[in-house]
Each structure stands twice: as C-alpha cells, then as structure tokens.
Amino acid sequence: MRHLPSLLAISLGALGGCGGVDRGHPSEGDATAAGVGGSGAAPGSEGGFGGELASCEHVWSRGFGAGSMTSALAVAPDGTAFAGGMHLDEIDFGGGPRPDGGNDDHKAWAASFGPDGAHQWSASYGHGGDQDVTGVALAGEDVVFAGYGNGALDIIGDISPPGGESSYASWYAEFTDGEPSSSVVAGGADSESRVIYGDIAAMPDGDLVVVGAYRGDVDVGAGPITSAGEFDAFVVHLGRSGSGSWWTVPFGDASGEEATAVAVDGQGRIVVVGGFGGTIDLGGEPITADPRSGWGDGFVIQLDGDGTHRWSRRFEALEEQRTADVAVNAAGDIVVAGWYRGVIDLGGGIQLTSAGARDGFVVRLDAMGNTVWAKSIGGPGEQDVLVGVDWAPNGDVLLAGRCDDGCIVDGHPVPPAGGGLDALVMRLDGAGTPRGACTFGDSDFQGAHVVAVGADGDVWLGGMYTGAIDFGGGPFEAELGGFVTRLRVGGETDGR
Numbered sequence: 001m002r003h004l005p006s007l008l009a010i011s012l013g014a015l016g017g018c019g020g021v022d023r024g025h026p027s028e029g030d031a032t033a034a035g036v037g038g039s040g041a042a043p044g045s046e047g048g049f050g051g052e053l054a055s056c057e058h059v060w061s062r063g064f065g066a067g068s069m070t071s072a073l074a075v076a077p078d079g080t081a082f083a084g085g086m087h088l089d090e091i092d093f094g095g096g097p098r099p100d101g102g103n104d105d106h107k108a109w110a111a112s113f114g115p116d117g118a119h120q121w122s123a124s125y126g127h128g129g130d131q132d133v134t135g136v137a138l139a140g141e142d143v144v145f146a147g148y149g150n151g152a153l154d155i156i157g158d159i160s161p162p163g164g165e166s167s168y169a170s171w172y173a174e175f176t177d178g179e180p181s182s183s184v185v186a187g188g189a190d191s192e193s194r195v196i197y198g199d200i201a202a203m204p205d206g207d208l209v210v211v212g213a214y215r216g217d218v219d220v221g222a223g224p225i226t227s228a229g230e231f232d233a234f235v236v237h238l239g240r241s242g243s244g245s246w247w248t249v250p251f252g253d254a255s256g257e258e259a260t261a262v263a264v265d266g267q268g269r270i271v272v273v274g275g276f277g278g279t280i281d282l283g284g285e286p287i288t289a290d291p292r293s294g295w296g297d298g299f300v301i302q303l304d305g306d307g308t309h310r311w312s313r314r315f316e317a318l319e320e321q322r323t324a325d326v327a328v329n330a331a332g333d334i335v336v337a338g339w340y341r342g343v344i345d346l347g348g349g350i351q352l353t354s355a356g357a358r359d360g361f362v363v364r365l366d367a368m369g370n371t372v373w374a375k376s377i378g379g380p381g382e383q384d385v386l387v388g389v390d391w392a393p394n395g396d397v398l399l400a401g402r403c404d405d406g407c408i409v410d411g412h413p414v415p416p417a418g419g420g421l422d423a424l425v426m427r428l429d430g431a432g433t434p435r436g437a438c439t440f441g442d443s444d445f446q447g448a449h450v451v452a453v454g455a456d457g458d459v460w461l462g463g464m465y466t467g468a469i470d471f472g473g474g475p476f477e478a479e480l481g482g483f484v485t486r487l488r489v490g491g492e493t494d495g496r
Contacts, residue, residue, distance in 0.1 A: 058472025
C-alpha cells in the first residue's frame with residue numbers, strides 16, 4: 001500500500017542506514033503468537049489515553065526477523081491477510097525457509113495468513129539485485145502484488161528489467177490460490193531510466209490502477225511516456241478484466257513529482273496522493289506548489305474511471321511534508337495521512353502546527369475534495385509520523401505510524417511503550433474524535449507502516465522492528481524484522 005523507497009528512508013534513516021544494522025541470525029525473531037488478550041492494553045503496549053478510552057486486544061501476531069520489513073497489506077472479507085515486503089536473510093514465514101538474496105541483496109516476499117494467523121502460502125523473489133513489494137490489491141479471486149527493484153525477477157521464469165539488470169524497473173504479479181499466474185515488468189530502455197510503482201488498487205470490475213514515479217523514456221504499463229523533469233508522477237490503468245481499457249495519465253514538470261498512494265471508491269473514481277514541486281495541470285484548475293517549500297507540497301487528485309480529471313487539491317507546508325496514504329469509503333469520503341514539520345495548510349481554513357520536529361497528520365475530505373476536519377498527532381519528539389490509513393465499516397478511521405517517546409492527539413497523551421520510537425495504531429471516529437490507541441516496542445526502533453481493517457472491524461498492522469516488540473502474544477526479538485498482527489483497537493468492533 002505504500003511507496004517503499006520512502007518507507008526505507010524514514011525507517012533506515014532512523015537506524016543510521018542499513019549498513020549500520022547487524023541483522024543477526026536468519027532465524028532470529030521468527031515466531032508466531034496467537035490468542036486473544038484481555039480487555040486492557042496488550043502486554044508491551046500502552047494506550048487508552050490514561051485509561052479514558054479502550055486500547056487494544058491481541059488476536060494473533062507474527063514476527064519474521066531475517067532483516068525483513070512489511071510494506072504492503074490487504075485483508076479479504078473472510079479475514080485472510082495478504083502481506084508483502086522485503087528480506088535480506090534466509091526467512092521462514094511458516095511454510096519452510098526461503099533463501100537470502102546473496103551479496104547483501106534484498107528479495108521481495110509475499111505471503112498469506114488465515115483469519116487465525118496460520119500460514120497459508122509464502123514466496124520470495126529476485127536475484128542479482130534488490131527487490132521490494134510496494135503494494136497489494138485484491139482483484140476478484142486473485143491477489144496482485146506490485147514491486148520495484150533491479151536485477152532479475154523470477155516469479156514466472158527469469159525476467160530482467162528492459163534496461164538491463166542494473167537498471168531499476170517495477171512489476172506486478174497476479175496470484176491465484178498462492179500460485180503466480182502472471183507477472184509483468186515495466187521500465188525504460190537504459191540504466192538511467194526509472195519506473196517506481198508506489199501503490200496499486202483494484203477497480204470495481206477487477207481492473208488495476210497503479211501510481212508512482214518515473215524518469216526518462218519508459219513504459220509504465222500502457223504505452224511509452226517521457227518525463228519532463230528528474231521524476232514525474234503517473235497513474236496507469238491496466239485492463240486486467242479483459243475490458244481492453246489501458247491508459248496512462250502522466251503529470252509533472254521540471255520540478256519533480258511523485259504519486260505515493262491510490263484508492264478507488266465504489267463508483268470507480270480514483271483518488272491519488274503524492275508530492276510535487278512545480279505545477280500540476282490535468283485539465284481542471286492548475287495547482288502550483290509554493291516555491292519557498294524546499295520539500296514541495298502535497299496533492300490529492302480525483303479522476304473518473306476513464307482517467308478524466310475531476311478535481312485537485314494542494315497541501316502546503318513550507319518546512320517539510322509528506323502525503324503518504326489515502327483511503328476512500330463507500331460514500332466517497334476520503335482520509336489522507338502523512339507527516340509534516342512546522343505549519344501545514346490543509347485547506348478549508350485549517351492549519352496545523354507541529355509540536356516537535358516532525359508530527360503526523362490526518363485529514364478528512366468530502367467526495368468533492370473539501371476539507372472536513374484534520375488532526376495533528378505528535379509531541380516534542382523528532383520522529384512522529386503517520387504512514388497508513390484505512391476506513392472501518394462503521395465509519396471510524398484507523399491510523400498506522402510511530403511515536404517518538406509518546407505522542408499527543410487532541411490533548412490526550414499516548415504513552416510510550418518502551419521509551420524509543422514505537423509502532424503506533426490509533427482509532428478515530430468519523431468526526432475525528434480519538435477512540436483508542438496503542439504503542440508497541442522497546443527502547444529501540446519500531447514502526448507500523450501499513451494498516452487494513454477487516455469486515456468485522458478488526459485491525460491488521462504491518463511494519464518493522466529492531467530490538468523487541470510484543471503485541472500481546474509474547475515478544476519477537478531481532479536486529480531487524482518485519483511483522484504482521486491482528487488486533488482489536490479502540491473498544492467495540494463491527495459485527496460483534
């Protein structure tokens with residue numbers, strides 16, 4: 001669900017770079033914990049705003065160790081979870097060991113876990129370079145993973161990037177009952193070109209929409225395009241269902257743009273978020289970033305199912321901002337999550353001011369892009385961020401990210417779990433009022449990167465940890481490891 005190069009930047013940057021991490025033994029941290037916790041916070045976590053609100057119940061959790069991260073997550077209506085990410089060392093998701101990539105290369109991994117957390121299937125791919133999973137979508141009976149990297153991709157045979165194994169390209173692969181049924185690689189003709197798939201979503205008819213960034217002369221999946229600057233953004237529609245509808249909407253100028261996440265509503269309208277430094281003009285009123293912002297501004301764009309522009313909105317922050325994720329509910333209402341530094345203007349006369357060096361934000365928009373409400377989540381620490389968001393069936397909003405030694409929302413403290421950078425999950429109601437939150441971790445570094453809500457209101461989280469993390473079923477320990485967990489957050493859930 002997320003642009004992985006950005007996740008690596010915020011995660012490994014806090015660790016001092018991947019080269020500074022001793023990943024330990026391949027088996028370190030590989031474990032499964034199951035069983036429902038009590039009515040309070042799970043062991044190893046804190047939440048509930050000083051006891052005023054409910055926090056988290058543990059259902060199951062898995063920690064993988066092996067120099068891994070979880071960066072993509074989707075949940076089927078029956079509670080089956082599909083997750084993906086990267087791993088550096090030999091890894092076992094429950095179906096037997098998967099080899100490392102060799103030469104300190106990381107491989108992409110994909111896996112499925114049943115409603116009770118039991119391993120269903122898993123696989124890892126790539127050699128001669130680095131591969132990562134950046135998104136996952138449920139399309140009919142199939143699950144589709146998207147990724148990015150260099151070297152050869154060996155999902156179905158060996159496929160090298162169009163520009164050679166040293167060039168960087170993107171891919172998507174369809175799986176049916178755990179078996180790959182197709183894989184496609186998109187890229188450019190030379191080693192300087194880039195195609196980065198940032199996220200993927202399914203249309204109501206089973207077609208796919210992918211967003212990301214590109215550089216040079218490339219084919220992102222529906223025909224050749226050429227960037228105007230160092231990087232431009234794109235939206236590409238892939239006619240997987242047999243509709244024959246393949247189209248690309250590239251946008252950007254010489255200043256640089258990227259699309260980081262995408263969501264599709266029940267009417268097939270496409271919502272894209274990302275960042276830009278110049279002007280975006282897709283046929284409506286152009287939006288232009290403030291030239292004083294060294295990090296660029298954020299954007300939210302809505303397209304019809306045929307790629308026709310509906311509206312565009314801009315988020316302005318002069319110091320720093322990152323528009324990281326988006327979700328759309330059945331009514332077409334939109335929630336966007338990210339992080340910022342200083343002051344951010346989210347439209348509708350709503351401005352937020354960070355309490356520390358970097359705080360998270362969440363903003364709700366109506367179906368026409370008008371700002372309804374916004375919240376800042378942070379504290380005096382330097383690394384409070386939100387990177388994942390999803391709607392619950394009852395209209396609540398779930399958030400994933402991290403808190404730096406605790407954080408605050410609407411004046412309510414969210415205590416730290418271990419005093420370092422902790423993984424965070426938070427539930428707000430549809431009006432933005434906090435209902436519950438938990439942090440997980442120790443004095444080292446942990447982060448929740450992706451969140452998905454099931455049909456019953458349960459919450460699945462994925463991310464990474466160093467040191468130890470405990471969601472309520474027992475601790476996982478690793479120098480660097482990914483996780484997937486199922487929780488009940490913020491009291492009552494739907495359908496119970």
